[in-house]
Amino acid sequence: MIKAILIFNNHGKPRLSKFYEHYSEDTEQQIIRETFHLVSKRDENVCNFLEGGMLIGGSENKLIYRHYATLYFVFCVDSSESELGILDLIQVFVETLDKCFENVCELDLIFHVDKVHNILAEMVMGGMVLETNMNEIITQVDAQNKMEKSEAGIAGAPARAVSAVKNMNLPEMPRNINIGDISIKVPNLPSFK
């Protein structure tokens, strides 16, 4: 099971933090700091696996990380996951991000955190790997984004309709309409404000 997925930059600032097990807010921040501390000490040409820090489960849990330019992608997993498989999963994740934001960079992750969460939600669910086929993931994410966009168009409509009607300048309604022998009494409606 994947316990947590963290993305932070070379200075330890978190860019994405997703925990699949419950920790208190303070513990979460401590875990991020501790993980950054452990991972930043590593050389460039050592292996990508680390035994986890004390806070996130100690020796049973491993940190599997990949360093791309200014960002660290860290997956904290327990012993039931295949380490090399997770390493490949990180690669698939980054490639998907690259496809969704053209030539992704750190700024994209900063300003579109919610989108990154949505993409991640298509890949990992409840701590387990859901989908690894990049095209499939991208198709689903695109469809969901389209749904959001179409709603935004419709969602704007009621508000605009109301404001349009409020601004209408209705002339005074006649009290009585006399057409020949027919007399229609118009009820006294409250003004439509």
Place this chain on the structure above:
Amino acid sequence: MAEVMLPLWFSHEAKELYSNQSIQEAADQDMSPSVRLQEMIRVIRGARTQGEERGVIQRECAAIRAQFRQADNGTRSHNLAKLLYVHMLGYPAHFGQMECVRLIASPRYNEKRVGYLGAMMLLDENQDASLLITNSIKNDLSHSSQYVQSLALCTLACMGSAEMCRDLAPEIDRLLRASNSYIKKKAALCAVHIVRKVPELGELFTPAARALLSEKNHGVLHGAVVLITELCERNIDTLEQFRKVVPELVQIMKGLVMSGYSPEHNVAGISDPFLQVRILRLLRILGRNNDTASDSMNDLLAQVATNTDSSKTAGSAVLYETVLTVMDIKSESGLRVLAVNILGRFLLNNDRNIRYISMTSLQKIVQTDHNAVQRHRGTIVDCLKDQDASVKRRALELSLALVSAVNIRSLMKELLLFLSSCPPELRAHTASGIFNAAERYAPSQRWHIDTILHVLTTAGGDVRDETVPNLIQLITTATDLHCYTVHKLYRALVTDISVQSLVQVACWCIGEYGDLLLTGECEETEPVQVTEDDVLDALETVLQSHMSSPATRGFALTATMKLSTRITHNVDRIRSIVSIYGSCIDVELQQRAVEYNALFKKYDHMRAAVLERMPVIDKSSPGHTNGESAGGTIKEMEPTKLTNELVLPKEPANQVCDLLDLLGGPGEPLHPTPAPSNTVKGPVMSTSGGDLLDLLGGLEVTPAPPCVKVYEKNGVTLKLQTDKQTDTGMNITLTATNSTEADITSLTLQAAVPKSVQLQMKAPSGDVIPAHGLGLVTQTVLLNNPNKVSLKMRVRVCYTSQGTLCQDMVQIDSFPSPTW
């Protein structure tokens, strides 16, 4: 091995999208939800100090809170998105919880999306608010849009509590059977979460899981395999059931392995390695301890092992999983050999990741296939010298597992070398591993002592507390090496007194075997000219140094005292040292010094006997294992013994003389008082003196060995039983009972023995014997008979019965033998 490294670059200028102007324009143009979030992010990032950032965030949070309280406007989702960003940075965001609940209930998709995301980040099963979303989730699970359904599934799988899972499990089951593949795969993983929370619901999902195996969609298959794995791990019966699907799984695997290039699932030339790895893992669980299942897998595993290309990580992952499966099931021997060879190849791989993985897997199989792993010992030992800390750790674990009687010497050399250069976090583990290995396979005692001393000098600060008494016990058993040991330890002490454990052992040895040190001759090592002053100087340095812990100083003081009987010239110096410490601030040291002082002044005649060489400590005695408790009782007994010491001399001296007369001779080493025993004066450490107090093994109460009545008068009965008997001594217990109407008070027992026999009486359990046989008083007596004379004992019984003082004498000529 170069995987594609994506060039992520961080540059403000490169992306115009994020400049201030463009964000403002976007805000004006359309109402896309993320704009306000971006604005806030830009502002937060513009803060130059931590304080400024906090100020900005507090303002934003206040604004968000105000907006939450207002009625519905179109900006609720933006506000929650902003709040989640702030939460990620580490600021409190719990006031957003109710907003999440509200947003989830909204009919609009983008609000639901943010609401569910917020629920996953801010809510958990401990919060009450999480129960409120159960109903929303239930409704959304039957929503017409699959994306809404998937949101609900995702959230339930992430933070669903046990009650929520129980409520919604039937829904999930329905989705598992009848929906599209997108939903099915999500429902499968959601079911895994439910089973983890509420294991009993596993039975509910079993039929659906079984049916999912015939799906073609890889995502669904993957989810199904994960679900089946979880079910089998939790329930043995389910495991039995699913054994029947092994042929089906084998078919699926074959299809994956033998199929040609499939662009959808291809990762570096392997067709869906993630699914392959999952299936292999499930096969492992199903084939464990079961011959038929294992047989049906054999061919497949051989095929995968030979056909998979391991030049990329994906292939290695599959191979690694195959090897683990082969080793875990009942595979045929040819296959096992193949598997271990693959691991050996991995071990020589240049890629550090692969080496790490192969060592992890070797660790798992070292218990069962020890010889196969031994073949790779050389490579593993080389990995100890790798620069990578993770690889070092793996190599250490594996080396410790590979230690055996055959390779102990060479392997220990490597381990000791490693200890001197290993990273600090591995030191304690290495030291204890070395000790265990040395204890089990030491080829000789001298080698054993040398190894332990080496470890103490290199890493003495990181060893456990039991090392010191264990080492002391080891030294006492190696009787022919005392001279060598004490020379070595003296040299170590003179060089460096900072390592407490080493100093403690050295002090103890010098105290015990100081005479061997001073004679100057030793076969095993170069002799060194040591004078008495040198030795006392060394011990005094330890006593006065600021680096010495209180326990170490206790050791040094006792050692100094012991030397008073082993050296000839400088006894006055020792006397002065001991009297100085009689006013030491440390209470433990002060008590010892005062007692030693008393030994010099009043009990000088006993000093030699008290400070004699200690006998070999028996490691398996109860005193050894009940460390604290035995130590505790001894500390309690000390004051009673001392009070007895004070009480009895007050008695009229003529009584003592009477005993002298009876036994016909002056100058008898009479011990009517329980003397302070040398075990008490030994290095009683406050933490673990237990095993050195072994001589009190006689205190154990044995179940009814034969009792001999030695005295019966006036209703008072005195019985004797032998607890322990050796060639040179015995421990006996005297039991007094009272069958009269009234209690017997002031009971005292005194004993006298022939010359050359040493007597030690322990404190009695009390001095009042209750009436009517309702209770008894016991007293243990230890006899030490080194010259093996025939043992006789005279016991004088004094007590007050109904107001009258009675005194009697009993002679005991023969002692009963113990039952064992």
